[in-house]
Amino acid sequence: MAIMTESTIQVLKDGHVTSPKGFTAGGIHCGLRKEKLDFGWIHSENPAAAAGVYTLNTFQAAPLKVTKNSIEQEKHIQTIIVNSANANSCTGEQGYSDALTMQQWAAEKMDVSTDHVAVASTGLIGVPLPMDKIKKGIDLMGSETSTEDFEHAILTTDTVTKHTAIQLEIDNKTITIGGAAKGSGMIHPNMATMLSFITTDAAVDPDSLQHALREVTNKSFNMITVDGDSSTNDMVLVLANGQQNNNLLNESHPEWATFIQALQLISEELAKMIARDGEGATKLIEVNVKGAPTEESAGQVAKAVISSNLVKTAVYGSDPNWGRIVCAVGYSEQPLDPEKIGVSLGDIEVVKDGLPLEFDEGEGKSYLENKTVKLGIDLQNGSCEATAWGCDLTYDYVKINASYRT
C-alpha cells in the first residue's frame, strides 16, 4: 500500500458523503423500524459516472441485481436509495419485482431516469418488503433532512455512523471524495452485510472507475472481517459527478495514481470504521503480513489470523497468547516455512525464526489493552505484504447475535 503524504491528500475534519460538490443526502422514518430512521437517499445534481462491487454470496439479494444491471447498462447513477430493517433477500420473484418498483418510484419522485437509480437494502433475510412503507419513504425523498440522517438511516446493529471525506488536487482543481458506510456484524472479506457509498466531484471515466474500485476494494473492504460470515446484500458504490471540471480521469491521466491512492485511503478509512464498530467489539485489530511470495498469499494469511475466534478472544482478554496467531498462520494453507516465521504484538517481537522470544508478559498484556492492536507477521518467504482489519470477539457479540430478532 502506497504511503500518502499530507501535502497530497488531506483528510477533512468533519467529512461526509455530501462533502463533494453537487451531492445531497437525507434520511427519514418510513415505518420499517419502530422508531429509528430506516430510509435514506443520496442524490447528485447530475448523473454521475458510477461503479459497483457486490457480494460474492450465491444468494445475491434482489436490490443488488437491479443496481448491478443498471450500472452495467448506463454506467451512470444519479440517485441512491437505501432501506434498513429488511434485506429483500431470499424473496424470490416478488422481491426482484419489488426492487424494480422501488427503483421506478424513486426515479419518478426525483425526476431522473429509472436506470439512474441504485437500490440497496439491509436487514432481515426472507421477509417480503412492506411496499406501503417503502412508498411512504420515497414520497418523503427530498424533504428537508440532513446527511447525518442518511448516515443513521442505513445502520442496523451499528453503534455509530461511519463517514469521512478527503481532498486532493487534480489538474489544479480541488477534488473532494466523501463516503458513508454501514456494517457491523456479518462482515467478512468479499462484501458482507456492508454498504458503502463513495462520492466525488471529480470527472472520472466510468470504466476506469470500475477497475479502480475493484482494485481498491480488494485491499480495503475485502480485507475486513467481523465474524467471517458474508452476506447476501453487500455492495460498494462510487459516484463521480464531475462538477470540478477536471480533465476526465482515466488510466492515462498523469494524476491517475494519485486518485487511486485517494480512493484507497477513503476505502481503507471506511473499512476500518466498520471493523472497529464490529458487533460487540472493544478493539480494532490490524494484522499485517509481510515476507510473503505474493500479495494474495499475504492476504490469505492475514485473513486467517483476523478471522480466528481464538485470536479475537485473546485480544479481547489482552492475553499475549501468540501461539494462537502462529496456529492460524499454520492453517492458512499458504506456502511458508515454520522455521522462519516472526510474530510481533505492536513493537514487541514475540516469535523469531519460528521460536518464541523471551518477552515481558505484562508489557504484552498492556499493549493489547490499546483500542487499536497491531499484530505483525513476517514469513521471510518473499517481499509481498497485505493488511487485514477486524475486531475482538466479546460477550456482547454473543449477546447481540443470540437475540437479533427479538
Add this chain to the structure above:
Amino acid sequence: MAIMTESTIQVLKDGHVTSPKGFTAGGIHCGLRKEKLDFGWIHSENPAAAAGVYTLNTFQAAPLKVTKNSIEQEKHIQTIIVNSANANSCTGEQGYSDALTMQQWAAEKMDVSTDHVAVASTGLIGVPLPMDKIKKGIDLMGSETSTEDFEHAILTTDTVTKHTAIQLEIDNKTITIGGAAKGSGMIHPNMATMLSFITTDAAVDPDSLQHALREVTNKSFNMITVDGDSSTNDMVLVLANGQQNNNLLNESHPEWATFIQALQLISEELAKMIARDGEGATKLIEVNVKGAPTEESAGQVAKAVISSNLVKTAVYGSDPNWGRIVCAVGYSEQPLDPEKIGVSLGDIEVVKDGLPLEFDEGEGKSYLENKTVKLGIDLQNGSCEATAWGCDLTYDYVKINASYRT
C-alpha cells in the same frame, strides 16, 4: 453413511478404550498442571497394528512428527503416552529432541521397542516441555491407576471425559472396539486440538487399517468444528492387537465392510462427544446437507453452516433465523441453485425452493431449545449428502478463551 442395525453392532453400556482385550490404560499427576491429572498412557500386551491421521496445520508439533515416523516405519505401536498442559509445539529442535526422549524413556520403562511408542501432547504452544516432570510421569507408568484416570489426564478445557466401546461379530469372534478422546476448543475439520485413541482386539492388516482410518476420519473427526481453528497437535490413532484371533481383516475379508461401519460408528460417536463438549457449548448442532452433486460439495456446505458464528449464536439464542443458514450456504462457494434450496429445523420445513415457508415461530424456537439441534439443507442438485457436527457459540466460549492462560 450406512445404517447400522443393532444385531450387527452393539454399543457397550460403559465402554472404554480398554474394553478390547489386551489393553490397559492409566493416568497420573506429574506436575505439568497444578493438581489435575496430566500424564496418561495406553498399553497393549503385544505390538498392535497401528494407523494414524494428523493435523494439516503447517506447524505440526514435534510429537506428531515422532509418532508419524514410527508408525510409517514399524506399522505397529504397543504403547501410547500423552501429556496435557503443554503441546510441545513451536519448540524447534529442542522440542523434537524432547519428543524423541519421551519416546525412548517410555520404551525403556515398558520394555517395548522405541518405535513401538506413540507420543502425543496437548496444551500451550511455544513453551519447552519440562522434561523433569515428563520423566516423573514416565517413571510412574504402569502404576495402579484406572482407564478413567487416562481419560482425565488427556483433557484440557474439556468438561467431561469422552469414551465409548462397541462390539460386533467377525469370523464368529466377538470383536470389541473402544475409544477415548479429548478436544474442546480449537476443534475444526482436519484435526484440531483433538486427540482420539481407538483400540480393538481384532486382527487387522496395518495398511488396510490406515486406509480405513483415513476414510472414516473424513466423515467423522474432520466433520466437527467448535471454533474453526485447527491446531498443531491433533491426531487420531488406531491400535489393533489381534487378540481375538479372527482372520486378518483387510479389503478382501468378507466382513471388511462391517468392520469399516463399526470404525465409522465409534469415530462418529467420539466426534459428536467432542462437538457437544465444545468450549462453552450448551447444544450439539448437526447439519445434514443432501441433494449435492458430490459428497465433497455436500461436506463443504455443511462445514460452512456449522462454522458460521451467526448460525451458532442463533442456535444458542434459540432463534429460528434461517436467513443465517441460507447465507452460510451461499458463501460456501459450492455449485447450487438459490431457487432450489430447502432448509429445515428438525422436522420443521422453513424454506422450500429458495423461498420462506410460513411456520410457527414459537414451534421453531422451542425446537431449537433441544440439547441436540438438527439443521437440514436440501440443495436439490444431486444425490450426495454429508453431515457435520458442531456446537453453539455462547458467553462462556468467550469467557474461557479470553483468559485461557490466567
